[in-house]
Amino acid sequence: MAIIEINNAGFSYGERRIFKNIGFKVEPGEIYCVFGPNGCGKSTLLECVLGLLKLDEGEILIGGKNSQSMKPSELARYAAYVPQMHEKTFPYKVIDFVLMGRAAYTKMIGSPGKADIRIAENALDALGIGNFRDRPYTQLSGGELQLVMIARALAQETPVIVLDEPTSHLDFKNDIAILETIAHLAKERNLAILMATHFPNQGFFFEYKNLPVEILLMGYENNLLAGKPSDVFTEENMRVVFGMDSRVIACETEEQKILRQIVSIRSESSCR
Ligand SMILES: Nc1ncnc2c1ncn2[C@@H]1O[C@H](COP(=O)(O)OP(=O)(O)OP(=O)(O)O)[C@@H](O)[C@H]1O
Numbered sequence: 001m002a003i004i005e006i007n008n009a010g011f012s013y014g015e016r017r018i019f020k021n022i023g024f025k026v027e028p029g030e031i032y033c034v035f036g037p038n039g040c041g042k043s044t045l046l047e048c049v050l051g052l053l054k055l056d057e058g059e060i061l062i063g064g065k066n067s068q069s070m071k072p073s074e075l076a077r078y079a080a081y082v083p084q085m086h087e088k089t090f091p092y093k094v095i096d097f098v099l100m101g102r103a104a105y106t107k108m109i110g111s112p113g114k115a116d117i118r119i120a121e122n123a124l125d126a127l128g129i130g131n132f133r134d135r136p137y138t139q140l141s142g143g144e145l146q147l148v149m150i151a152r153a154l155a156q157e158t159p160v161i162v163l164d165e166p167t168s169h170l171d172f173k174n175d176i177a178i179l180e181t182i183a184h185l186a187k188e189r190n191l192a193i194l195m196a197t198h199f200p201n202q203g204f205f206f207e208y209k210n211l212p213v214e215i216l217l218m219g220y221e222n223n224l225l226a227g228k229p230s231d232v233f234t235e236e237n238m239r240v241v242f243g244m245d246s247r248v249i250a251c252e253t254e255e256q257k258i259l260r261q262i263v264s265i266r267s268e269s270s271c272r
Helices: 042-049 094-106 114-126 142-155 172-189 200-208 235-242
Strands: 004-013 016-026 031-035 057-062 079-082 160-164 192-197 213-220 223-227 245-252 258-266
Touching: 004 042, 016 042, 016 057, 016 192, 016 213, 016 223, 031 042, 031 172, 031 200, 042 057, 042 160, 042 192, 079 142, 094 114, 094 142, 114 142, 142 160, 142 172, 172 192, 172 200, 200 213, 200 258, 213 235, 235 245
Parallel strands: 031 192, 031 213, 079 160, 160 192
Antiparallel strands: 004 016, 004 057, 213 223, 245 258
């Protein structure tokens, strides 16, 4: 059964329509990527899923319940959020920052107990960053901080993790490290992943890893297109949505599997 179900969702900022008629389902263990040009409404859609913004029309069900009318503390038990930007504030220790993911469970008694601390430590260990435990989180690099943010989401123990452009600001290696982490969470923990991304090759990476992955392409002739990465990330669709010239290439890896990638050739397509 789908853990996320969106039916006929529409949203406007005031008079300005951002999207309409969005509908899809995400199953446990599936990765659902929302892709499209700057400003097409990816973050807005994620914020609607998280109940931070209210739809004009349609509904968003998480675990069968309407996320738009759930209390934040209830929703926090279904969906954890890794936002695009995080303003570092007070120099909390990493463990204390990750423990914030336990807030929905600790509110009643006020402070985290031993079990919460163990869950937060396990989340750090699961991401291979147990050694960050006592570092001030304000001193982490962008890639390290992103792993800590994912650990905080993991400590929240939700069936859904929502990530907004999880690899923005990351270097070549950390980019793939975060994708591998996301793949692991979907495959080994059966989590449903909903993420916004600017990078088609991330969809191809998940496809290459044989994970159930689906793409929602927003802004396709002011419309929507959904499907598997190989069906959505085509040269023609990139021309229609971005007006750019690109090529899909394929390479055979040492596992004798085909990895697809899309490369940009020109921003202003001569095909226009
Ligand atoms: N609070 C707001 N009030 C009014 N308009 C907004 C608000 N937040 C975002 N917008 C506008 O809504 C549109 C969609 O914004 P959103 O951030 O969802 O796009 P996005 O696809 O995530 O963009 P990007 O790829 O650049 O991160 C943009 O045109 C943006 O300027």
